[in-house]
Amino acid sequence: MKGLRPRICLLTVFCLIFGTAWAQSIPAEPQPFDAGFLTKSESAPSPARAFFYSLLVPGLGQVYAGAGTMTRVFVASEAALWSLYFTFRTVGNWKEADYKRFAVLHAGVDPEGKDRRYYVNLEHYDSMEAYNQAKLRQRNLNAVYPAHEGYEWEWDSRESRLRYESLRVSSDKAFNRALLVTGAVVLNHLASAIDAARAARKGRIEENPLHMGVMPLAEGGWMGYVVKVF
Template sequence: MVKSFLLPGWGEYTLEKPNRGRIFILSETALWTSFAGALIVSNNYTDLFQAYAADYAGVETSGKDRQFWVDVGNYESLNGHNEEHLRFRDYDAIYPMNSKWHWEWTSEEKRLQYRDYRVASDTWALGAKFIAGSIVMNHIVSAIDALYLQRISQIEAVSMQPLINMENGYSGLTLAIQF
């Protein structure tokens, strides 16, 4: 069971069930490949949207958090962003008025294209999180499968006997499993 928890399929191979083990190993390989691919695509989109914002909105890309990048896609300029947050009295969301935080889109189309790139990056990153959860589930299911295979291999005998009680008018079966 521990072997399959560490590397899905290993316990199944140890218990001489290579077909079952192969399924878990192939699943693990596919999941890790998908996870790496999703992270790579997400990072590529991140690089793309940051470069796009630098080119078409004049954004300085270093030292910015996720919320800044979301705001860049939601507002035409730093001034527009700050004015709206002043109206809402959301003073914590206001960026300093300097070149480090400044942006102004050259067109609405460029801003919307940027936002599509940023959302794609977030979507791929979220997909990677779900794939990571699937990797964990694959480990758990493989460990449970190995435990199941181990337990059924320890069964020595299974017997069923009918029960008939003529006095009370009931009948049934008894199942006996010997380990």
């Protein structure tokens, strides 16, 4: 015990001297070895902003995020889809004009004020009288067309009615295809937005890779480690 007490005193004095010297060597303000990652980089693209840009205009978010190759892909897809849309709409309008003109020539239809349901009925019945009789048998009085009010029609032949049906159906198909293309346009916007957000996130990772900074604390002389993982 007598030999141990001087050793404890000597160790205490050594720790006090070492701690004082270490504390004096620390600057008033902490100086990190590598802590630049603690400040958010202003140049790094925002995934949310890139997503929003491409959701509005496909390819715009890729331009913002610096993904040039995918920009061309989504812009080309958008242009092709809208070209298809206007093509199908144009064909549908042409076919619609054709079947209405055909009905005037071969069934004596008055096109003024007629809705789509009227033109659909034309392809199923040879005349307005045949149509009205069918509705009366079905007790569907509300569907009966009034006489002498411009709803009359009578096909000159069964072949003409079938030809009319083919024209009207082809018009509907064109309009339906245009509608499908609008769905593809929406998907293209969404796909571009997701890709742009991923590209922006990848850009942020490359902008701010993994760092480990060693920062001495101002009090106590301890060493602190700061690690940020992206």
